[in-house]
Amino acid sequence: MAKTVGETRPPVSSARAKTRARRRHADLQVAPPRPAPHVPTAAESEDGSEERSLLNWASDAVAQLLSGGFDGLAPGFLRDLEEEIARRIRRSPMEVNGYGYDPWGFHTEVARRALISSALMYRYWFRVETHGIENLPEGRILLISNHAGQIALDAAMIGVACILEAEPPRIVRGMGEYWLPTVPFINVIMVRTGSVVGTPKNATDLLHHGEAVIAFPEGVRGMNKSFSERYKLKEFGNGFMRLALQTNTPIVPIAVVGSEEQAPSLGNFKPLARLLAMPAFPLVLVPLPLPVKYRIYFGEPMEFKGNPNDEDAVIEAKVAQVKERIRGMLEEGLRRRRSVFF
Numbered sequence: 001m002a003k004t005v006g007e008t009r010p011p012v013s014s015a016r017a018k019t020r021a022r023r024r025h026a027d028l029q030v031a032p033p034r035p036a037p038h039v040p041t042a043a044e045s046e047d048g049s050e051e052r053s054l055l056n057w058a059s060d061a062v063a064q065l066l067s068g069g070f071d072g073l074a075p076g077f078l079r080d081l082e083e084e085i086a087r088r089i090r091r092s093p094m095e096v097n098g099y100g101y102d103p104w105g106f107h108t109e110v111a112r113r114a115l116i117s118s119a120l121m122y123r124y125w126f127r128v129e130t131h132g133i134e135n136l137p138e139g140r141i142l143l144i145s146n147h148a149g150q151i152a153l154d155a156a157m158i159g160v161a162c163i164l165e166a167e168p169p170r171i172v173r174g175m176g177e178y179w180l181p182t183v184p185f186i187n188v189i190m191v192r193t194g195s196v197v198g199t200p201k202n203a204t205d206l207l208h209h210g211e212a213v214i215a216f217p218e219g220v221r222g223m224n225k226s227f228s229e230r231y232k233l234k235e236f237g238n239g240f241m242r243l244a245l246q247t248n249t250p251i252v253p254i255a256v257v258g259s260e261e262q263a264p265s266l267g268n269f270k271p272l273a274r275l276l277a278m279p280a281f282p283l284v285l286v287p288l289p290l291p292v293k294y295r296i297y298f299g300e301p302m303e304f305k306g307n308p309n310d311e312d313a314v315i316e317a318k319v320a321q322v323k324e325r326i327r328g329m330l331e332e333g334l335r336r337r338r339s340v341f342f
Helices: 012-027 050-067 076-091 108-125 152-162 188-192 198-210 219-223 239-247 268-274 312-336
Strands: 127-131 142-146 171-176 210-215 251-257 264-269 283-285 293-299
Touching: 012 152, 076 108, 076 152, 108 152, 108 188, 142 152, 142 239, 142 312, 152 171, 152 210, 152 251, 152 293, 171 198, 198 210, 198 239, 210 239, 210 264, 251 312
Parallel strands: 127 293, 142 210, 142 251, 171 210
Antiparallel strands: 251 293, 264 283
16 A cells, blocks of 8 residues: 555564664674684593594694685785785786686796795795896796706796796796606696696797796706716706797706705615606605705806707707806806805
8 A cells, every 4th residue: 555645654663673783783794704723622632532623623724824814824024925926926927817827727826825935945945146137038938957956946946036036027837747747736736836747839839928938958867866966967858959949949048056965865766766656766865955055047048040850969969059058157156156055
């Protein structure tokens, strides 16, 4: 029935008024902060539930860490470092979609968080000195370096240098070993932080896209050298030179001084490596990498012309020029060094 002029609403019952008030109050409330993960107490162990509580706490902690739930608890210098990494990633010349992914699976947010640990090692553990990084040209480049240290921390330090020190910052695209995608968790982190499986097609596509691709022509031979062989370059493969010729890409030689002493090894235990389906299993003498002083030298770009399908002898002559340049940079870096740790 239509309401006439002067007609008043019937009184609202006190119960209905209270309900409406509660709803209006709830609409104005801010969602409460996410509770901190529960830490099990001694009392919880009395009924045998300590183990379950620890597992629940650990899973909650990991979930909150990945979602940024502990950001407010991080020390100020760590938050500053994370913000610096985020700014540098945003300035990198790359193409990402609206969700932060590039065509090869790199993800800006995952990379930002994963790079924090590498950046901490870069600045506070290895205390990296970078020389000649202004030699990085714009556009596609092949970064070719010596390789050592039992685990690829030298690659990580070069990658951090190119993000924190280069202008503009560059995301380095690593060429991972074929077995890495078979390792759970590592396979995801590898792709999300910019690396791909080291196939010729992946490398060619990345270079045609204008990316900075890093390769270690010594391969596993270099990474798993014994301590007595440090700074003695192993045989270089020819693949990187054929790739450079095919894509008309300049090569930037890199010499890393320090990585060869970070994890002294007695050599490669091949039977266990075969059993675990790994390319090598080094007999490392220390549980953690030593806090050696890293010095990374970026040389001037080298450009080569020719047919990528030339005979091996022709390609090997070009490869030898790159190897000799890196050898000379290593010798110069070692002459300048006064101490392994300082």
